[in-house]
Amino acid sequence: GLKDGRSFLLAADRAARRKVPVVAVKVGRTETGARTAASHTGKLTGADTVVDAAMRQYGVIRVDGLDELQDTAALLARARPPRAEGVVVYSISGGTGAHFADLATEAGLRLPALSEAKQTELHQWIPEFLSVANPVDNGGHPVGDERGRKIIDAILADPSVGVLICPVTGPFPPLSDRLVQDLVDAAEQTDKLVCVVWGSPVGTEPAYREVLLGSSRVATFRTVGNCITAVRAYLAHHRFVSGYRSPFDEAPRSPSPSFRKAQALMRPGQQLSEHAAKQLLRAYGIRVPREQLVTSAAAAVRAAGLVGYPVVMKASGAKIAHKTELGLVKIGLTSASQVRDAYRELTDIARYEDVPLDGVLVCQMVERGVEMVVGAAHDELFGPTMTVGLGGVLVEVLRDTAVRVPPFGEEQARDMLDDLRGRALLDGVRGRPPADLDALVEVVLRVQRMALELGDEVAELDINPLMVLPRGQGAVALDALVVCR
Template sequence: MLHDSRGHHFPGHTRTSVTANADPSAELDVTGRPLALRPADLDRFFRPRTVAVIGASDTEGRPGARITAQLIAWAERVGARLFPVNPKHERIAGRPCHADISAVPEPVDLAVVLVGDPAEVLEQLAGAGVGFAVVFAAGFAEAGNAGAEAQARLAQLTSGGSLRLLGPNTNLNAFEEFRTDLDGPAIALITQSGHQGRPVFAAQEIGIRVSHWAPVGNEADLEIADFVRHFADQEEVGVIAAYVEGFKDGRTFALAADHAARQGVPVVVVKVGRTETGARMAQSHTGKLTGGDRTASAVFRQYGVTRVDGLDELIDTSQLFARTRTPLAQGVCVYSISGGTGAHMADLAAAEGLSVPQLERATQEKLHEWIPPYLTVSNPVDNGGHPAGDERGRKIIDTILADPAIGVLVCPITGAFPPMSDRLAQDLVDAAEATDKVVCVVWGSPVGDEDAYREILLKSNRVVVFRTFGNCVRALRAYFDYHRFRTQYSSPFEDVPRTASPAAAKAKRLLSSGKPLSEHSAKQLLRTYGIRVPREQLVTSAAAAVRAAGLIGYPVVMKACGPQLPHKSDLGLVKLGLRSASQVRDAYREITDAAKEAGAGRLEGVLVCQQVDRGVEMVVGISHDDLFGPTVSVGLGGIFVEVFDDIAIGVPPFGAYEVKRMLGELRGLKCLQGLRGQPPADLDALVDVVMRVQRMALELGDEIAELDINPLMVMPRGGGTVALDALAVAK
């Protein structure tokens, strides 16, 4: 089992590794990884009947006193009985204080541990049948090797038993005072930094409901995945918002994200670690691996998780999901009192990929009953000034919302101008209450204390209010993307192979040397999994090369073949377009001489191959991510693969639909669809190859470190694919 410098194991690297929070009774896939999470009754955590505070204090000026007071107030709000535990006190805050957990007169659902060295306390809690423990103390995996060892001991104390642990190095944000006067679906919040969750929690002050806050800290036991799964099952939760520095385990997160997708609960994430600097900071903060950022983004896309960049976007996108339903139409209409404002908003929306369709002619004719004919009403709609003295303004908004192409109305208001802005805000709120379509307002005034904003817009739980144009259009893009994802999604864990195919045993024999394979052997590996390769023969003499060329059919390609030759063309070890016996004989001599000059080592021989010219060169490969295990990539191939870097990544398991989505990410997709009179490529055959490579990644994860099929020639539609070259490296 591999470990990083802080003692974390990499579950994706070895089939014998254990995913800590998996259900030990769960079925395993062919990689040996679990297909279900370990149960965690988190209702007992968030709504305990009994709470013990270990290390409680009421000594003025001590940090423990403030925390104890906070927990007493929280316990009263949730109806829990709280027991202080501290051998140095007889009473705390007027309550009897107990010497240790064994002296508490009732079974304890939740214990909050405030002592600096919690290991001994956790042993006692486990023995007393406590359900959950929260360890506040820091100085564990985030502090280096000694801290990682101390954290490993905490994890061991909770492994396999009934005690579940939140932390260490966590805050007590789960026990904040949440507003109970806000209606509608709520945001459930998960953070690995308490401070980074504060803006989302504070959004309650502008009317955005937040129901839960899980500060997971270092995740010695409970992790992000546990809370995603739990929150997705809560009826009051409309969206899960998370600030993530790294994942404890890639498989458990994928299982939890899959569960949320099947439940129809969106997940919105800020994930740090896009840059090397961010990744280093995340490790020092929580002692966690951040994982490959492109791989994390791929996992998010596969499970419909929305990734945003900032905490402001996290709030805005989350509130949009919480307050909206499935779109009734794909179109966005911009309604403003200024032509310039409308054009600006519509431009940003279209640039973000949103549909801004023209309104139906009948809709435009009706709008012109209340809007002067010289103003544009096709979309965006310019009213020249929202009517403030009669019912015309509401009629305009209702008419736009009645257009069958429109699913979202966006009204940018760049400044307050009462009474018009007050009437506009009220008309928008009233219209939103009467429709299942989405009504968004961008309140652009930097002041933010206007009555229209504070007293009308923010008091509605149906209007979605933004402060910037950019956040509005990005949130709407996420909204439409998620609901398109939902219509196509089916869990990949339903069909993931549980047992190895017959090809696996033969493939493992080819990889048994633990060394790089030659091209010839790598192609044998591909044949084992039904991936087509050119007709070819491995030869060790010029005469044999001539005979092979005659059997294969001219023209042919000749290549040096050996296990240490990943870039043969750079060394002059590839000859193309050979059309005669004399050319083949000369090529054999030139290749073997060039191999000696290049110090290429022992050759297995020279490959004589069928030449395949017509098609689109792609690359398909396998690599490994420290957290998510084997990954499969597909992109434009050939000699420019590293120049263009046009690659999409998939993390097994995934289905054929996901492969098609991956291909849709590629800038070079047009090359496959037919460019400048070229016929379209055989996309179905390409999808089939990627699915076969995925099967290899799942079944050979312990044996194969890397696979590159480059180029994979994708022939015109109906012609299939041919793997012209391959590199395979055994573990």
């Protein structure tokens, strides 16, 4: 397993800069990282989730088993960069070709329909009643003439095709022997990837053992699944490295002006109150509601007048993690009498639950927007990690989050949003206006800066909810939780 996550990231970064593919099997995928977490971020981020995120960020290809590892690494070691991402399936069996095409499409491979001109060309050698759009079905490979090789060459000559895959369900000489030889000969004359899936359970046939395995230009597989995994990894790797920019080049080299002020707020081994946690956010330029911390009902009424009705009132204390479950939040208060009653009720509940308070927060009420969660946590392997997702009281039910390992830039922050199942909510649905994505991304980057600078001092940090207002109006951290190391 991994011993030093940061060293792993630096090594993966060097490989990505040099366009060197890295394939890995990491055991412990079902490990839950069973630690007691106070924050939503901690509960939503398992150890394997972080490893997976780190590998994807740096283009490390993660596979499930040693057989996939061997086949994928072998393909990447021999294949030249793709000329195109289109995959064509060529088979002597229409059913086999269609089945393979279904699996490949489900795995995310792109199988473009060949042009009408290309289909007309292929029908010179393949009967008109057979489909040659993609998959290409030759209905029984021609034997004893040049038609078979011409079909393969014509497919490979198409500029939209980068990969040709031929599934062979089993040995049926001389037909399969000629098919294999044509594929090997064609592969020697092209810089495009040619793959063969040899379906025989025995694997001792000369066409497989001598012709296919003797070729350095054909990638040969024994299973459909391994072929699809390897081809997907091949295309994804070259796509990734073609646009890769090292996040370490843009990472800050010195602490921000906020660092010293933030450090003074830390309480080693303790959880900060919401009021203190929001001071930390404010130090890093993250917007919070207008609010005042009060210790009497009369002060609460005065604060409500200054903040402006309607208000939200919340108990504030260093040992309160999730206030809603305890009834320690009152929303939509519109009068002095409601504020006085809410103050008494909140302090009574806290006394009954034996929860020490540093006061009651009287907060501006912010209603219109999309509730998100933005958090940071300290991972034992990688250090600071970042999480963003759909927030609110159902955050742990929805479990719709994306994880990254800092450092990363704006593009990765936006990619995190695209990873969410509920991404469409940010674009506006059912008459709601689009959310301020720029403001959300800015909060993610500011929390990342905080996590990098205070990484040795913060165990968990949670902004939930972060209310993302309509486009151009910003984002407001309505609640925050910080657990110090």
